[in-house]
Amino acid sequence: MKTLDRIDRLERLESWLKSDEPLVLHDAARELGVSLRTVHRDLEVLRLRGIPVEADRGRGGGVRLPSSWGIGRVRLTRAETLDLLIGLAIGESAHATMQMGHADAIRRKLLASFSHADQRQIGALRRRIRVGPTASGAMVGTLGSTPQQVSDPLKEAFILGRVLTIRYKDGQAAMTSRQVEPHFLLHNPPIWYAVCWDHLRQQNRTFRCDRMQGATVTEQSFTPRPWSAFETDMVGNPTREI
Numbered sequence: 001m002k003t004l005d006r007i008d009r010l011e012r013l014e015s016w017l018k019s020d021e022p023l024v025l026h027d028a029a030r031e032l033g034v035s036l037r038t039v040h041r042d043l044e045v046l047r048l049r050g051i052p053v054e055a056d057r058g059r060g061g062g063v064r065l066p067s068s069w070g071i072g073r074v075r076l077t078r079a080e081t082l083d084l085l086i087g088l089a090i091g092e093s094a095h096a097t098m099q100m101g102h103a104d105a106i107r108r109k110l111l112a113s114f115s116h117a118d119q120r121q122i123g124a125l126r127r128r129i130r131v132g133p134t135a136s137g138a139m140v141g142t143l144g145s146t147p148q149q150v151s152d153p154l155k156e157a158f159i160l161g162r163v164l165t166i167r168y169k170d171g172q173a174a175m176t177s178r179q180v181e182p183h184f185l186l187h188n189p190p191i192w193y194a195v196c197w198d199h200l201r202q203q204n205r206t207f208r209c210d211r212m213q214g215a216t217v218t219e220q221s222f223t224p225r226p227w228s229a230f231e232t233d234m235v236g237n238p239t240r241e242i
Helices: 007-015 027-031 035-046 079-093 101-112 116-129 146-162
Strands: 055-056 063-064 129-131 163-170 175-188 191-197 202-208 212-221
Touching: 007 027, 027 035, 055 202, 063 191, 079 101, 079 116, 079 146, 101 116, 116 129, 146 163, 146 175, 146 212, 175 202
Parallel strands: 129 175
Antiparallel strands: 055 063, 163 175, 163 212, 175 191, 191 202
16 A cells, blocks of 8 residues: 555545544554554644544544534635635625625635735735726627636736736737736726736736736736826726725
């Protein structure tokens, strides 16, 4: 039996614990190719991570999770949390009061699931998402879709503070290649924009996300600028933070 490394063992143990049956330690040691003592050490690591492993009186010295554990618990990455925060912003900006009446409570619980350091980082991301007035009918009539192969790199560059290379089709269907710093995401329902510093033009520019034809994250970093560095270019389009 090949011995798994610790990360793999911890993932395997956590998966077993989340199943319905108690985990028999001798069986786990044999399956993982390690000693019983190593299994005990791995379980202690899981306890330190906040997983409430408790002893079971069953055959062979078993362990399990409390039957109520896991209810209401969701583990999310920063990117997944940002997606949910963006979803809340969409619902609130659309005045979907029936569906979004608990938006503030949901937002607080999302943030509470992270460490204080991560909360500060996510809070900073929230302040970089703005909601403005509803787009005009003429603008909505030209709205296209934003494919995942564009939206995922865009959000990654936005979260990590990385320069983004995009292929962009403007309103006259002219195609250009740009390197941009996505400092803010702006939602004029239902249209999303990336408020950027454009390396090609050497000035602030706002790009419609649905007009991005391709996007690639580079290794080049940037430091997010405050909204005040961009708001003079947004005259007539007042916005608020989500």
